[in-house]
Amino acid sequence: MLKYQNTAKSLQNRFAAYVKIDTQSDASSVTVPSTAKQKNLGSLLVTELKAMGIADAHLDEYGYVYATIPSNTIKDVPVICFCSHMDTSPDCSGFEVKPIIHTNYQGQDLILPDDPSVVLRMSEHRDLKDQIGNDIITASGTTLLGADNKAGVAEIMEAAAFLIANPEVKHGTIKILFTPDEEIGRGVDHADLQKLGADFAYTIDGETCGSIEDETFSADGAVLKIQGISAHPGFAKGKMESAIKILGDILHALPKDRLSPESTSQKEGFIHPVQVSGSVEQAEAHFIIRDFDDEQLAAHGNELENIVKEVMQYYPGSAYELEIKTQYRNMKKVLDEYPHVLEYGALAIERAGVTVKKQSIRGGTDGSRLSLMGLPCPNIFAGEHAFHGRMEWASVQDMEKAVQTIINLAQIWEEKS
Known part of the structure; x- marks a missing residue:
């Protein structure tokens, strides 16, 4: 089976480019999106999607990015959407983010250079114990990183590039949706689900590698x-x-x-x-x-x-x-009616070589409201940690696993149809 390989470091390069674009949303604003600068990232994503060969990629007036990867199978496969949000939290500055890659992490304290008082310690960030030998990405100490949710954006983009470049990997129609203003609770206020045309969806907005979540606050x-x-x-x-x-x-x-x-x-x-x-x-x-x-x-x-x-x-x-x-509202009641959506997500994670961690979210995602709007949508890990603050971090290797999980999901829905 053809596997995703991040040999050219394209995943971390995408991610670094995205986090440098300030997309902080603003709950006090009455505009849509709440900050015009979110469209700067949306425009870049459309340009990159079109360069991949995805002809219908576009940014609408409300700041949403829509795109379609056409089916390459003769099977009748449900239309699956992968969704992430482009905005970052108003709780911490996202202006002039300077991503730093700490290669081959060995458990040491990570002192962020622009404010040495900001230190990531394994004793305080327990998931770091699983990252020995991996490459950890942080900001420089004065801003958040933006892995919530630009890790998810980068992973979906990387999976899209893989599927377009490898037509032998069979899949049904895949929809891509990038949303603004999720951090202020407006992420799907103006999402056009009729235009999107998906039957089921997955937000790529979770934390620990291997997690899949079917329940929110x-x-x-x-x-x-x-x-x-x-x-x-x-x-x-x-x-x-x-x-x-x-x-x-x-x-x-x-x-x-x-x-x-x-x-x-x-x-x-x-x-x-x-x-x-x-x-x-x-x-x-x-x-x-x-x-x-x-x-x-x-x-x-x-x-x-x-x-x-x-x-x-x-x-x-x-x-x-x-x-x-x-x-x-809690999406669990909806997702319980479609157990195969969660089952396929768990199988995709297992095929990526990761232990599945079924969890509840002490928070919400766009998937919460999408599910209640009629688009069942559990949440898959993106590898973001300590979000909404200056100690936010992500692991390149965890992000690679997320990309493989997205690719696996596309294949599994085709296999099961």
Whole structure:
């Protein structure tokens, strides 16, 4: 069986080129995509896809990249899509990323040169213990790397180049979808699934090599607005009700030993404030609410409102508004109806010579919403680690395994049809 070989280091070269393009999304923006610079990467990807011979590759007005690798088999094979997002997290700068390849890693501390206080230690990054002898890619210490999710983008591009160059590898029609704004929860807001025309999909946006994920958090977002009473501070006695202090009391009243990211793991959910702003008269906080169970998710929202009501009793002249909106839902219920999608994914990982790790995601992917929109879509590893921060890293060898897994999936769907 023909295997993918990264002999010319094309995978890491692609990846390095992509992470140097700043694609940070912006939750405060009302444009689509939220930042125009995401289209810079999209345009490059279209140029590269066309150079491979994929004639229909294009970037639409919303910043999505669509492309089709035509079927090369006489079999009637379901249309499979591979999807990754192009944006990087607003939590950490993605401007002027300088990727560094640490070859033949031997377990040493990796000190990032542009800020020597940023050090990757095996004791703190447990997956590094599996990387002895591999090549580790980091940023330089002042930015994130962007492996979330440009590792997935590079892997899909590399697999596409392989399939185009090796027509003896039989497959059905393969669709490619690269999305903007996934990191701010808008990744498929404007995805045209009718145009995409896929029956099943896989996001390539997972962490540890070998992981396949069929379950995510269900997610809500909440916005709390406090209307206080402003007064001159020199004459405020008995009059002022500071919205800032009210909001501070509410945040202080949130549970600390449960229902917070710092105190939860596995299937436990949380209420997490992610942004605050305000003045004496008005203050505002944004929260994310997460749980694997939809009923528990609703209960967390109710608990947040009960905390707000309890605090507001002490401020009779002030008022609040709390709006809770759906962001995405656990994809497991959908994927359970199509067990072969997960089965083929696991088989593809095994054929890449990797132990399968079936996991749940304490987060979400585009696949969460795609599944609920009618396109069943589990998540496959991309090899990204410590994402959303300056210690983000990826392994070239893990990324190679991800490329082989994508190629294997294309073949398995053809074989099974």
